Amino acid sequence: MGNQHMRHYRAHRPAPQPAREKPKASLSRRAIRYMGGFLLLMALFTLLSRAADGLTIPQVALAYPSKGTIDRTMTGFGKVEELSAQAVTTEPGLRVAGIGVKPGAVVEQGAPLFTLDAADLEDKLAQAREMLQRLDMDLQDRASRESLSAQDQARALQRANEDYAAAKSSGDKEVERAAKTLNEAKAKLNAAAPPAGELSALEAACAQTAEKLRLAEEELTRLQNELEEKVAQARKEAEEAQEDPDQREAQVREEYQPRLDEAGLQADAARQEKASADNALAAYTEASTQLQLLRDSVDAAQQNYDRAVESRENALRSASRQVEDAQRPQAQDSSGKKAELDREHQAQQVARLEALVKDGGVVRAPCSGTVTGVSLTVGMPTPDGTALLLAGEANGGVFTAQFPVELEKYLSPGDEAVIKLGSGRPPIEGLRLETVTVSPTDSGLLDVTVRPPEGVLAIGTAAELEVRRKSEEYPCRVPLSALHEDNGVYFLLVTQEKAGLLGTELTASRRDVTVLEKNETMAAIQQGDLDWGQGFLAASAKPVNTGDRIRLEVP
Amino acid sequence: MALLAGLAVLVCSPAVILVSGCIMDGDELRLYLSPVLLENRTSFASWSLLPQTPSLRSVVELLLDSPEFFHMFWNSIAITGGILLGQLLVGAPAAWGFARYRFPLRGPLFTLYLILMLMPFQVTMLSSYLALDRMRLNDTLWAVILPGAFSTFPVFIMYRFFRAIPEAIIESARLDARNAFQIFWHIGVPLGSAGIVSALVLGFLESWNLIEQPMAFLKNKTLWPLSLYLPNIGLSDAGPAFAGAVLTLAPAFLVFLSGRDHLEQGIVASAVKE
Numbered sequence: 001m002g003n004q005h006m007r008h009y010r011a012h013r014p015a016p017q018p019a020r021e022k023p024k025a026s027l028s029r030r031a032i033r034y035m036g037g038f039l040l041l042m043a044l045f046t047l048l049s050r051a052a053d054g055l056t057i058p059q060v061a062l063a064y065p066s067k068g069t070i071d072r073t074m075t076g077f078g079k080v081e082e083l084s085a086q087a088v089t090t091e092p093g094l095r096v097a098g099i100g101v102k103p104g105a106v107v108e109q110g111a112p113l114f115t116l117d118a119a120d121l122e123d124k125l126a127q128a129r130e131m132l133q134r135l136d137m138d139l140q141d142r143a144s145r146e147s148l149s150a151q152d153q154a155r156a157l158q159r160a161n162e163d164y165a166a167a168k169s170s171g172d173k174e175v176e177r178a179a180k181t182l183n184e185a186k187a188k189l190n191a192a193a194p195p196a197g198e199l200s201a202l203e204a205a206c207a208q209t210a211e212k213l214r215l216a217e218e219e220l221t222r223l224q225n226e227l228e229e230k231v232a233q234a235r236k237e238a239e240e241a242q243e244d245p246d247q248r249e250a251q252v253r254e255e256y257q258p259r260l261d262e263a264g265l266q267a268d269a270a271r272q273e274k275a276s277a278d279n280a281l282a283a284y285t286e287a288s289t290q291l292q293l294l295r296d297s298v299d300a301a302q303q304n305y306d307r308a309v310e311s312r313e314n315a316l317r318s319a320s321r322q323v324e325d326a327q328r329p330q331a332q333d334s335s336g337k338k339a340e341l342d343r344e345h346q347a348q349q350v351a352r353l354e355a356l357v358k359d360g361g362v363v364r365a366p367c368s369g370t371v372t373g374v375s376l377t378v379g380m381p382t383p384d385g386t387a388l389l390l391a392g393e394a395n396g397g398v399f400t401a402q403f404p405v406e407l408e409k410y411l412s413p414g415d416e417a418v419i420k421l422g423s424g425r426p427p428i429e430g431l432r433l434e435t436v437t438v439s440p441t442d443s444g445l446l447d448v449t450v451r452p453p454e455g456v457l458a459i460g461t462a463a464e465l466e467v468r469r470k471s472e473e474y475p476c477r478v479p480l481s482a483l484h485e486d487n488g489v490y491f492l493l494v495t496q497e498k499a500g501l502l503g504t505e506l507t508a509s510r511r512d513v514t515v516l517e518k519n520e521t522m523a524a525i526q527q528g529d530l531d532w533g534q535g536f537l538a539a540s541a542k543p544v545n546t547g548d549r550i551r552l553e554v555p
Numbered sequence: 556m557a558l559l560a561g562l563a564v565l566v567c568s569p570a571v572i573l574v575s576g577c578i579m580d581g582d583e584l585r586l587y588l589s590p591v592l593l594e595n596r597t598s599f600a601s602w603s604l605l606p607q608t609p610s611l612r613s614v615v616e617l618l619l620d621s622p623e624f625f626h627m628f629w630n631s632i633a634i635t636g637g638i639l640l641g642q643l644l645v646g647a648p649a650a651w652g653f654a655r656y657r658f659p660l661r662g663p664l665f666t667l668y669l670i671l672m673l674m675p676f677q678v679t680m681l682s683s684y685l686a687l688d689r690m691r692l693n694d695t696l697w698a699v700i701l702p703g704a705f706s707t708f709p710v711f712i713m714y715r716f717f718r719a720i721p722e723a724i725i726e727s728a729r730l731d732a733r734n735a736f737q738i739f740w741h742i743g744v745p746l747g748s749a750g751i752v753s754a755l756v757l758g759f760l761e762s763w764n765l766i767e768q769p770m771a772f773l774k775n776k777t778l779w780p781l782s783l784y785l786p787n788i789g790l791s792d793a794g795p796a797f798a799g800a801v802l803t804l805a806p807a808f809l810v811f812l813s814g815r816d817h818l819e820q821g822i823v824a825s826a827v828k829e
Contacts, residue, residue: 031812038805039632045618046625053622501623503777 054551060508061553062495063538065478065530070471072410072519076448078401079462082372082391088113090363091352092384095120096376097361101388103374107365113388114376116361125353132350135343142336149330157326164319171312178305185298192291194284202284206277213270220263227256365390398434399452401465402445410469411436417450419457420464428452433467471517474524482538483515483523490515490523492530493537493544495552508537510546572602573804576797580608584793592790613794617802624784624799631763631780634699638762639755641704647751650710651743654717655725668707676767687772698772699780703762709754716750717743749817756814763807 095117101107234252235245356363373389376382399419403411413436419428431450439445450465457463484491489512496509513529530536537544544550576584583606591600617624652658653665671679687698720743728738744751766782773779781803811818 028813028816031809035806035809035813038809042625042628042802046622046629049619049622049625052619056620499776501776501779502626 057549057551058540058542058544059551059553060537060540060544062535063479063482064533064535065476065525067473067475068477068522069473070477070517070519070522070524072469072471074403074407074410074467074469076401076403076465076467077462078399078448078465080397080399080452080457080459082397082459086367086369086390087386088363088366088388088390089385090116090382090387091124091349091356093381094124094356094361095381096378099374099376099378101371101374103371105371107368107371107390109365109368111365112362113365113371114363116356116363116382118357118361121353121357121361125350125357128346128350128353132343132346135339135346139336139339139343142339146336153326153330157323160319160322160326164316164323167315167319168312171308171315174308175305175312178301178308182298182301182305185294185301189291189294189298192287192294194287194291199284199288202277202281206274206281209270209274209277213267213274216263216267216270220260220267223256223260223263227253227260230256363387397452397457397459398449399457399463399465400447400449402439402442403448403467405438405444405446408436408438408446411446411448411467416468418466418468419450419452420466421461422464427466428456471524474516476527476530477522477524478513478536479538480518480521480523482536483513483518490525492525493546494530494534495537495550506550506552508544508546508548508550511536570804571604573797573800575602575604575606577613577794577801578609578611579606579613579794579797580610581612581794583608584797585790588793589790592793613798617795617798621795621799624781624795624802626777627779627781627784628802630696630778631782634696634703634765634769634780635759635762637696637700638703638706639758641700642706642709642754642758643751645704646706646709646754647713647744647747648739650713650750651717651739651747653710654714655720655743668710672707672711680767680771684771693772694774694778696773696778699765699768702768703758703765706758708761709758712754712757713747713750716747716753720746752814752817753819756810756818759810760807763810 096114097117098115100112100114107113230252231249234248237243238245238248367390369390371388372391373386375385376387411433413433415433417431417433419431421427431452434449434451436446436448439447448465448467478492482492484493491510491512493508494511495506498505498507511530514526516524516526518524537550540550583603587601587603590598653661653668683702684693687693687701692698692701724742724746725738728742733741764782765780769778769780769783781799784799784803
């Protein structure tokens with residue numbers, strides 16, 4: 001029955017429809033889908049990039065400067081040493097007669113340590129006394145010499161002053177005399193001197209008269225020549241006219257005679273005038289000769305005066321130099337003081353030797369303690385230095401620890417210190433540093449000593465010394481972990497806002513600071529290096545450099 | 556044909572260089588670009604289409620280590636989206652009004668639209684700045700969106716398409732007692748969709764590449780679009796710059812593909828001046 005239904009169904013079932021094909025999306029639709037996908041991808045990468053950025057940006061904590069001290073705790077290791085090791089000395093060069101102690105022996109104060117040879121001691125004492133006496137005599141001689149020298153100097157000064165006064169007096173007199181003579185010669189000269197211009201007037205007169213005479217003689221000569229010419233001409237004319245030439249000549253001569261006479265008279269007058277002028281000039285010249293003599297005498301007087309002045313100056317100069325020489329201070333001579341010091345030293349040596357002699361040559365212990373070293377040999381002279389070492393008490397002593405020399409500026413006497421013993425023993429507190437010195441054996445270490453209470457630590461006990469030092473209070477301290485260094489310059493990282501593409505960003509900015517003091521954890525910086533209320537980057541999970549973007553931790 | 560192929564290769568070469576540059580290693584980029592980007596220029600830059608040492612480091616660095624790139628990307632999306640929305644809301648009704656209605660001063664007003672369309676940005680920059688400053692919109696995204704939204708170029712594109720709608724259809728709609736908005740919405744927009752899409756595509760391409768307006772009106776760097784991502788490219792960021800350029804190109808390329816048909820129609824329409 002079922003199979004019939006199935007056959008009937010299969011025969012009459014409708015034919016299956018062919019599958020419809022999906023229409024292919026156009027390029028524009030695909031582009032729109034791709035655009036949507038692109039925007040989704042960009043959104044996804046936006047989130048991823050912000051997440052990555054958030055992971056890479058270091059998250060930092062901001063801190064602020066605090067007020068406080070820069071405490072420093074320094075530790076060094078050391079041990080307890082004997083409190084005092086006193087050196088026992090005596091005069092060097094004294095023969096040792098006997099040694100009463102050995103190293104390690106415990107002695108009381110005043111106990112005999114060693115004995116010196118008495119005879120040798122006496123001999124050394126005598127020598128010392130003789131030396132002292134010599135020094136005394138030397139001192140006396142020196143004093144005497146100094147006294148005489150002073151007297152001589154005073155006398156020389158006095159004489160120099162006297163010579164100076166005498167030279168001045170004598171010189172003044174000579175100068176005064178020469179001045180007087182000069183003045184007299186000048187007076188005579190002034191009295192005899194002719195008026196100014198007289199010579200020139202006389203010479204002018206002579207010249208004038210000479211000229212006049214010359215002119216007169218020339219005129220006369222001219223007239224004579226003219227006369228002769230006229231005469232000759234007249235004679236000639238007369239001869240030509242067959243007249244008497246002599247008569248004609250006589251006429252001419254008679255005509256010219258008055259003129260000749262006049263010219264002759266003028267010539268004679270001029271000649272007389274000239275003679276008078278010459279006589280006056282001659283008289284003047286003679287007077288000038290006398291005047292010259294007066295001038296010469298004035299010159300001579302002047303020279304005498306100058307010589308007198310120069311002579312006085314020379315004498316005074318010489319005398320003043322002698323006075324200066326006499327006043328010159330003597331060079332400092334400290335040999336007297338040295339001699340006194342030598343004498344004093346010698347006196348002390350004599351006293352020491354006398355004390356030894358008085359005690360029978362026995363050297364005793366200056367304090368109680370233990371003999372730690374003996375530098376003596378029986379029969380040999382005592383050394384120049386330590387003869388015997390005497391240590392202090394058996395217990396107590398001083399604790400000496402060593403520190404690096406770089407800590408010298410932080411360690412000073414009076415600083416608080418604690419000795420830590422370890423092994424469960426309680427530390428010794430309340431101590432103060434006694435000395436801080438550079439170790440004599442190693443210049444890179446410091447020897448720091450403290451004195452522990454007596455009876456607490458045995459000699460040789462090793463322990464650790466902890467020194468605590470409080471500094472002054474600083475207004476501005478920062479953790480050392482926040483401090484960075486670059487080429488010797490310290491700086492802090494502070495926040496700086498910067499406008500970026502993602503908005504206001506915080507970046508790490510460098511701020512140079514001056515470090516005043518620091519210890520292992522804190523550093524004090526100069527006030528003012530940071531602005532008021534400004535924080536700095538204290539801690540970060542990742543390293544932060546200048547310019548890096550940062551995020552602040554939310555407290 | 557060969558000439559066209561050669562020209563096509565020449566035109567496409569910058570895009571090819573971009574793609575090859577973004578998968579190039581940093582050392583190789585420095586080798587090719589240092590003659591250009593270094594201060595003492597000694598020779599010309601060189602290039603190789605196939606990188607010798609391909610590397611996706613620049614892409615990874617851009618995608619995972621440059622959140623500012625994505626910030627600027629979404630700024631560009633916001634600016635472009637705002638401008639396109641504004642053009643749709645303002646320009647389409649304006650184009651419909653110019654195309655289908657007669658009103659006083661229609662002609663001079665349309666001419667004014669054309670003149671404004673032809674003016675370069677530098678001419679209107681100062682007046683725009685002063686107006687935006689008075690409205691207290693400077694240094695906000697609205698300073699770039701609003702001037703773009705009220706741009707006259709999409710009006711011109713859409714106008715041509717709205718003009719092509721037969722008047723009979725409009726009449727029949729009026730007879731069906733449709734009001735003006737209904738006619739615009741039910742008939743104008745569907746029939747003018749080609750013009751609207753082409754205007755939007757051109758508007759996208761223009762607003763996606765805005766540089767002058769953001770530089771002039773946006774001082775806050777958080778508002779800068781992608782076009783200002785790397786104003787100064789140096790040798791150290793050449794790789795991310797290439798990768799960023801490729802990613803910047805992608806949306807414009809996809810938009811072009813999606814609206815290519817309508818774009819061709821829009822270009823033809825814009826070529827015909829009335």
